[in-house]
Amino acid sequence: MHLMILPILIPLFFGALLTVLHALNIKDQRGLSLLAASAQVVVAIVLLNLAMDGNYSVYQLGNWQAPFGIVLVLDQLSALMLVMISTLSVFCIAYATTGRKKTHDQAGAHFHALIQFQLLGLNGAVLTGDMFNLFVFFEILLIASYALLLHGGGRARSRAGLRYVIINLVGSALFLIALGVLYGITGTLNMADMALRINALPASELPFIHAAGALLLIVFGIKAAMLPLLFWLPRAYAAAAAPIAALFAIMTKIGIYAIIRVFYLVFQNDTGLNEQIFQWLWPLALATLAFGAVGALGAWSLRGLTAWMVIVSVGTLLASVAQHSQPSLAAALFYLLHTTLLTAVFFLLADIFHHYRPGPRDYFVTGPRSQDRILLGGLYFMAAVAFAGLPPLSGFISKFWILQSTSSPWAYALFWPILLVSSLIIIIALSRGGSALLWRQNKQPATTVRAPLLATGIVMTMLLGSILLSVFAQPIMMFTQSTAAQILAPERYIEAVLGGLTDANN
Amino acid sequence: MEILVAILLGVLTASGVFLILRARTFSVVLGLTLLSHAVNLFLFSMGRLHTNAPAVIGEAAQHADPLPQALVLTAIVIGFAMTAFVVVLALRSVLELKNDHVDGVDKNEEPI
Numbered sequence A: 001m002h003l004m005i006l007p008i009l010i011p012l013f014f015g016a017l018l019t020v021l022h023a024l025n026i027k028d029q030r031g032l033s034l035l036a037a038s039a040q041v042v043v044a045i046v047l048l049n050l051a052m053d054g055n056y057s058v059y060q061l062g063n064w065q066a067p068f069g070i071v072l073v074l075d076q077l078s079a080l081m082l083v084m085i086s087t088l089s090v091f092c093i094a095y096a097t098t099g100r101k102k103t104h105d106q107a108g109a110h111f112h113a114l115i116q117f118q119l120l121g122l123n124g125a126v127l128t129g130d131m132f133n134l135f136v137f138f139e140i141l142l143i144a145s146y147a148l149l150l151h152g153g154g155r156a157r158s159r160a161g162l163r164y165v166i167i168n169l170v171g172s173a174l175f176l177i178a179l180g181v182l183y184g185i186t187g188t189l190n191m192a193d194m195a196l197r198i199n200a201l202p203a204s205e206l207p208f209i210h211a212a213g214a215l216l217l218i219v220f221g222i223k224a225a226m227l228p229l230l231f232w233l234p235r236a237y238a239a240a241a242a243p244i245a246a247l248f249a250i251m252t253k254i255g256i257y258a259i260i261r262v263f264y265l266v267f268q269n270d271t272g273l274n275e276q277i278f279q280w281l282w283p284l285a286l287a288t289l290a291f292g293a294v295g296a297l298g299a300w301s302l303r304g305l306t307a308w309m310v311i312v313s314v315g316t317l318l319a320s321v322a323q324h325s326q327p328s329l330a331a332a333l334f335y336l337l338h339t340t341l342l343t344a345v346f347f348l349l350a351d352i353f354h355h356y357r358p359g360p361r362d363y364f365v366t367g368p369r370s371q372d373r374i375l376l377g378g379l380y381f382m383a384a385v386a387f388a389g390l391p392p393l394s395g396f397i398s399k400f401w402i403l404q405s406t407s408s409p410w411a412y413a414l415f416w417p418i419l420l421v422s423s424l425i426i427i428i429a430l431s432r433g434g435s436a437l438l439w440r441q442n443k444q445p446a447t448t449v450r451a452p453l454l455a456t457g458i459v460m461t462m463l464l465g466s467i468l469l470s471v472f473a474q475p476i477m478m479f480t481q482s483t484a485a486q487i488l489a490p491e492r493y494i495e496a497v498l499g500g501l502t503d504a505n506n
Numbered sequence B: 001m002e003i004l005v006a007i008l009l010g011v012l013t014a015s016g017v018f019l020i021l022r023a024r025t026f027s028v029v030l031g032l033t034l035l036s037h038a039v040n041l042f043l044f045s046m047g048r049l050h051t052n053a054p055a056v057i058g059e060a061a062q063h064a065d066p067l068p069q070a071l072v073l074t075a076i077v078i079g080f081a082m083t084a085f086v087v088v089l090a091l092r093s094v095l096e097l098k099n100d101h102v103d104g105v106d107k108n109e110e111p112i
Helices: A003-020 A026-051 A076-096 A111-127 A131-149 A155-186 A191-199 A203-224 A233-239 A242-266 A273-297 A302-322 A326-356 A373-388 A394-404 A409-439 A453-471 A473-487 A490-498 B002-020 B025-045 B066-097
Strands: A057-060 A071-074
Touching (some): A026 A071, A071 A076, A071 A490, A076 A111, A076 A242, A076 A326, A076 A453, A076 A473, A111 A242, A131 B066, A155 A191, A155 A203, A155 A233, A155 B025, A191 A490, A203 A273, A233 A242, A242 A273, A242 A302, A242 A326, A242 A473, A242 A490, A273 A409, A302 A326, A302 A394, A326 A373, A326 A394, A326 A473, A373 A394, A373 A409, A373 A453, A394 A409
Antiparallel strands (some): A057 A071
16 A cells, blocks of 8 residues: 555655646646645545554555665654644645735745645655654755745845754754764664664663764754744744745644654663653753743734744643653644644734735734724634633643643643743733734724635634634544554554564555 | 864864854855765764775675765755755845845844
8 A cells, every 4th residue: 555655745746747837827836736735635634544543554665674774654643743734734825825916826936836845845754764764854844945935035034044044954964963873873764773772772872872862852943943942933934925934833843743753762762861851851841931922922013923922832842742741742732733723823814914904014003994803803813712722712622731731740830830821921912912903093094905805714714623623622632642642652663663563565 | 094084073063163153154154064064974984984895795805884875975965955055045145135144133124
């Protein structure tokens, strides 16, 4: 069964096709791009169904045996990520095609091809079971994201783009150094095999592995925007075109995915190697959370606020991941779904305000009276309630679960107050933004701009996703619980990859 | 040979990091080049240093590990492409921002 490689092949094929056919009229390009994205959603759902029972599927590329060839491994975590990536990408592509005069996908060349290459990198990174292959897919998604960030051009994008590219190039260099050390000591690049070899290493070799693990934490910390490494994010995400920023909401989560995958599988050592790494991760995550909340309070515009909300959610996720327990990991995965959706919604909402309020755009300043305030206000209110964690939407359920899942005294003493206070600050920041955007109005004559129908519809559909997450919270929570149990049983992953239990090639 | 390679790697990395921390794009690009050069050499030497050992089994008394050589090829290609990209990006930002600072103050910048 070759289904497992389709999430990589579909965007690769369509990305190449769209590059070659760049002279095609924009309608056909959109059709092809949406077709590819929808096909990925279908494949991702089929794969999720396949992984649902808790079994692993292993695809050996070129039929090379596991520790020697590259393998793709499908488990519940990667299936969940695939569904999230492909679903969000459909909305982002659809949003990019809306607009009256100049749509986002016409602001520069090759928009649809670049989105497909971005998806290629994202899908590949969550499927691969090989460390060097993970690096290669990271590079693919980064190179596509460099071009997407600059899409449309302009001063702000050049400035933010230059910093983003430079910090990620340094990150890639560190990634290669870490991989070099790991390969030099263990002699393998397959994640499962590497986990086994690290367990069998003599104590004298462990400091090298520890150093490599710390380097990997820095690399993934750059991607995930962990505290000392997050200063590139607000400007970059605020400068990117809205549908691209919404897709970038996934990118920080890929860093968190890599942290979960590498530290829960490869560094799952009897001597507590990953515990040592988590000792670093835990305070940094809490600091990220607090810092993000302070940044959110200081934001001038809705896109700036959203960029800081991304950082808040990264801090929450990393703190849950660092606790190294099944309940907190399960809660983190549920929160991951919720927060990715909601930050994407806010980036798109910011873009709607940008066009809808001609003078002040999405800045938190008073503007003239405008049309459709109730529609947009309702959407903003719902999204704000969902993100800030007020009942009854998914934010409340996931934050409540995250709080409930903590067990250590440190978590009660530090994580609870920081998370609760930062939630309060987010509520304040969102209500301050909402009243400036929608409530207060100056004496100037009312504008006649109507809310863009299609774009608003897309945002509404995405918000429906948050309602669905709340309504179907029970089955989703069951699924994330079994996913967390699977993540915490790396020996089954190793068995599946090296023991040839499930051979998807036949 | 190990000591020589280790010193070389250390000097390359240190110069690369020093240059990356400079304020202007040209030295940063040079720094990135040096750093990626050091990383490539490091990856290459992770297959251990041998002399007279081809990466083919049976051609000589001992053979070298071929995998780091394959890895380093990938890394070189990616590093080369990215250096080219960052040069173009740096030139573009010089033209658009009228200065070559990586992280300087821009008076015309909008707050976010």
